Amino acid sequence: MSSALASFQETARLLYAEASPLVRFMQRGRPYICPMDLLVRQVPAGAQIFDIGCGSGLLSLHLVRTNHIRGSMGVDTSSDAIESARRAAANLSDQLRGRTQFEVVNGTDDWPDSQFDAVMMIDMMHHVPVSIRRTLFLEAAQRVKRGGRLIYKDMRSQPVWRASMNRLHDLVMARQWITYCPSETVREWAGEAGLKLSLHQTYDALWYAHELMSFDR
Structure with a gap:
């Protein structure tokens, strides 16, 4: 087990011990699926972050627990x-x-009007209706x-077999038939917003295909 994976496992073990069995399982399993260590590297040290679609908060809480960031604001539509x-x-x-x-x-x-050192959009755009994606970005x-x-990560639409496995995952876990947002479209929106691409990286974990992009202002 890598040191990064072990560190995330410790965060999940310490902070989610009282969560439901399903939440505990998902938080402890997420570092095996998602390249969390790559995401951490993209977050500036000492940053104040805005985590959009934060889910149960594992990434934000890990960044706070390890003193990588100054503080975090996480939002999600799921109560x-x-x-x-x-x-x-x-x-x-x-x-x-x-600090959280x-x-x-x-x-x-409902989002805060303030600005942040880093804004994170992690594995959430494929859940967003196509009609509002540009506005949200x-x-x-x-x-x-x-x-x-701005740190953006989502699932890739290629290869088809990996994309299909992720669709099955979300169909079971979120009861939702997801659609992918092309990276070229995201890059166009970023340019429209005055952001410059600083990193574009792909990553495979188990049967999942990831795509990570960072944009600087």
């Missing part, structure tokens, strides 16, 4: 996921607990301060 994130955050040390915030949102109108880009970074 169950946010409740899981808040319960996990309660298991942080007294010193760190106040998790809120349920219904749309971008541009709203996210507006939250990136000058000198800041």
Whole structure:
């Protein structure tokens, strides 16, 4: 087991011990599926981050627990996921607990107006209706301060067999038939928002195919 994987496993074990069996299983298994260590490398040290579609908060909480960032604001449309994130955050040390915030949102109108050192959109765009994806991305880009970074990761549509396995995953876990957002489209939106591509990387884990892009302002 790599040191990065072991570190995430420790975060999952320590913070989600009181979660439901399903949430515990998902948080402990996520580092095997998602290249979390690559994401951590893209987050500037000492950053204040905005985690859009944060789910149960594992990445944000790990960044806080390991003192990689100054603080985090996580939002998600799922009240169950946010409740899981808040319960996990309660298991942080007294010193760190106040550096996290998790809120349920219904749309971008509920997002904070402030800007952040880093904005994260991790594995969420394929769940977003096609009709609002551009608006959501541009709203996210507006939250990136000058000198800041937008970190975007989603599942790849190729090869087809890996994309099909991820579709099956989301059909079972989220009860949703997902659609992929082409990376060329995301890059166009980023250019429209005044962001410059600084990293474009693909990664395979188990039967999942990932695509990571970082954009700087």
